[in-house]
Amino acid sequence: MRKHRTIEQWQVLVDQQIGSSLSAMQFCKQEHIGYASFCNWRKRLSDPSTDDSTGSGEPGFLDLSSLMGTSQSSGPGWNIVLSLGNGVELRLSQNG
Structure with missing residues (x-):
């Protein structure tokens, strides 16, 4: 069963992995987290140019008036x- 996590929950997991002595793969295995998902979120959270308005799948609006x-x-x-x-x-x- 997939667990859907919030941005804040992913940030906590990324911070925990950084503070641990485990590699990302070892941490994901220990925490039962998908490695690819973890790496994706780690990249998204560490890259300030990747925000909700640029390709996250969330709809955006442009005022054409x-x-x-x-x-x-x-x-x-x-x-x-x-x-x-x-x-x-x-x-x-x-x-x-």
């Missing part, structure tokens, strides 16, 4: 292309 323009003369002529990877694109258009 600034693209709408404020003057009547500019009109609603927006065109948005989202590149989803693997050659897949989502195109949104509004031309008057």
Whole structure:
């Protein structure tokens, strides 16, 4: 049975491993933790550039209201292309 841990719980485990005299693999075996999961979380917790807004799977939002323009003369002529990877694109258009 898999146990789902919080970020705080993973941080405690990483800190415990660092404070122990065990290698990561030995620690994981002793604590019945998946070694790959432990290494993944250790990397995520030690790398400040890896946060929830960059690729963690959590949804993010981008306010596109600034693209709408404020003057009547500019009109609603927006065109948005989202590149989803693997050659897949989502195109949104509004031309008057």
